[in-house]
């Protein structure tokens with residue numbers, strides 16, 4: 001495990017190249033994790049400019065995710081989690097640093113390349129209502145990316161729509177209905193199905209269960225695990241709640257006011273958190289033995 005002072009408790013140096021996990025192994029959902037990172041973020045900084053003044057939202061953040069792995073990015077509101085997710089998705093301008101995806105620097109990818117990348121890098125956000133077009137049936141919503149990226153025949157599109165509905169546990173008839181005809185949890189399943197339709201390698205999940213009731217949260221988290229097992233997809237899983245990521249993430253990166261203050265395997269972070277801020281987050285998540293010390 002490593003903290004932001006560059007030291008690690010296994011004696012190795014913290015050059016940001018890993019976030020504490022071994023180079024290969026098995027992810028929390030039982031997927032074997034390859035050695036080469038799928039996503040390799042190096043010294044990433046993003047500043048927002050207001051009235052000519054730049055305010056850093058994240059500073060020199062490094063993390064990597066291997067194929068089939070889930071890395072959780074946790075921290076309180078305003079710590080910069082969404083900014084990092086948006087940078088990976090190309091939705092915000094990077095001030096400094098690199099984002100390597102499959103070995104390619106995508107930090108400044110735009111236009112046609114960004115469109116192509118959207119097949120491989122998808123997102124699920126907190127609010128499915130905001131991300132699903134209420135005027136489209138679920139079938140139309142799921143078919144849209146297929147139509148944008150390929151000229152598949154109608155029958156091929158319909159088959160894929162049914163496949164992804166089945167993957168997220170919804171019946172084929174769901175394709176003919178509108179988002180408003182589903183519960184919040186079902187709507188999030190539809191949003192996940194849409195993220196899956198192009199068979200991406202990575203999904204940025206930004207607080208995807210925060211708006212759901214606790215029992216529904218558990219079902220959707222299980223779904224994320226099952227989907228990873230079935231498809232080998234990787235997740236960058238953003239949450240303010242350490243309890244949410246416990247059974248899903250193999251590794252955890254803790255962000256505090258734009259800086260990585262701690263990173264390690266989920267087991268390490270839960271058993272032996274080094275930074276007071278991480279211990280505060282553990283206490284907030286109701287983890288026994290974690291003192292509610294202040295990070296300030």
Ligand SMILES: Nc1ncnc2c1ncn2[C@@H]1O[C@H](COP(=O)(O)OP(=O)(O)OP(=O)(O)O)[C@@H](O)[C@H]1O
Pocket residue numbers: 048049056057075076077078079080081082083084240
């Ligand atoms: N578009 C923007 N313009 C200016 N400042 C922004 C913008 N987006 C975010 N910020 C600022 O950047 C910082 C990090 O915000 P960010 O949304 O990334 O944090 P977060 O950890 O995801 O928090 P939350 O969970 O509340 O979204 C905050 O201080 C926020 O006010």
